[in-house]
Amino acid sequence: MSQSPAVRGTGPNRPVHVGERAARALTTELARHQGPKTGLLVGATTDSTVLAAAIDALLPGDALTVVPADPLAVETLREHVTAQGRWIADRVRVVDSLAEADAVDVVVAAQPLVGTADETRLRLDELAKYLTDGGVLTVAVPARSGRAAGAIAELDRQGALFGVGTDLVLVNQPPVRVHRLRYTPAEIAVAARLAPAYRTSSVPLTRGMHIDSNGVAAGAIAVGLAALARIARPKSRLWLLPALAAAPVAAFFRDPERDLPEDASAVVAAADGQVLSVQRLRDERFGDGEFLRIAVFLSVLDVHVNRSPVAGKVVDYFVADGGFAAAMKTAAEHNVAAYTVLDTDHGTVVVAQRTGLIARRIVQRAPIGSLLARGERIGLIRFGSRTDVYLPADAADPVVGAGDRVVGGASVIARWR
Structure with missing residues (x-):
């Protein structure tokens, strides 16, 4: 050849x-x-x-x-x-x-x-x-x-x-x-045989801790601003502000490795944070059936990398316009949000990445047609925000309630019947 x-x-x-x-x-x-x-x-x-x-x-x-x-x-x-x-x-x-x-x-x-x-x-x-x-x-x-x-x-x-x-x-x-x-x-069933994909967007620091590439860029910008401030005003201490901010800004984008539960019926949390609500509702955008929605609030101290709660195939993705209310408030229902729709063996599952009062940037890395393993990284939201998981109400039972703390990719939030 x-x-x-x-x-x-x-x-x-x-x-x-x-x-x-x-x-x-x-x-x-x-x-x-x-x-x-x-x-x-x-x-x-x-x-x-x-x-x-x-x-x-x-x-x-x-x-x-x-x-x-x-x-x-x-x-x-x-x-x-x-x-x-x-x-x-x-x-x-x-x-x-x-x-x-x-x-x-x-x-x-x-x-x-x-x-x-x-x-x-x-x-x-x-x-x-x-x-x-x-x-x-x-x-x-x-x-x-x-x-x-x-x-x-x-x-x-x-x-x-x-x-x-x-x-x-x-x-x-x-x-x-x-x-x-x-x-x-691709057949949807193949997704269940996949492990989370290796992501170059995640830069390893140690075996168990990574930094998302967004954090590397943000930290580098902060260090660059400190260097420029030091050159422009060598006698001033203003350069300390961006220099001291570099580490916590980069840490916000931390991306730890997570151990998935072995239970095949388990639905895992899509994000770290506190459960705001667990409720049954209908949303005609995703179908005629009733959905079980589990909403999780992410503070600025939580890991902001989002993960797929189940194995499935991405069949749709769209962004809904809205406001920027504080993510823990009811008004956040109408915030700007990105919806990733999955087809699974149990029906339609949706992950909603919602902006918050400070969060204005949603990163989604799962294109339509891709197969996602359970717990696979799908993107992140910059600074405090909210992530909702919609499950077919007739196929899943919740195992968490309002006020519970969950860990993305590791905590079980529901189980398939």
């Missing part, structure tokens, strides 16, 4: 490097799929970080087919796989060319696409032929245009049509954007 023009480097001698963080983003669909799965990795080399990440994602019952970047290096790549041990060798098959591969659940392009728009389109069409129904194609493209402007434009176009997730990896040389594309509908 000759190398496609769409996967050459950004210059004659400047290939696009894929570091460990970008490799994890490229293989996240493999890593999160907990059931028996099949994968196809195209354009691999023995020292490829993407190949290493794909192998790490394998579980018993999985199968991975690997197509080398250089057809002359097939035997070398086979020897490399064999050297990983019998367990890996039994699950990884190296083929001479893409034509020998079978249809799989996940296709990963190991090398970023940097060709023209037409070359990129042809390459995507070629790779998409090897997807099973509902399968995902994962590819990377340089985040900055340069000579990859055509590839970037084509991926943006296809992402708008078929995208089920995107990750910007700044810690890479050069920075890359990873696109996950699904060309045919």
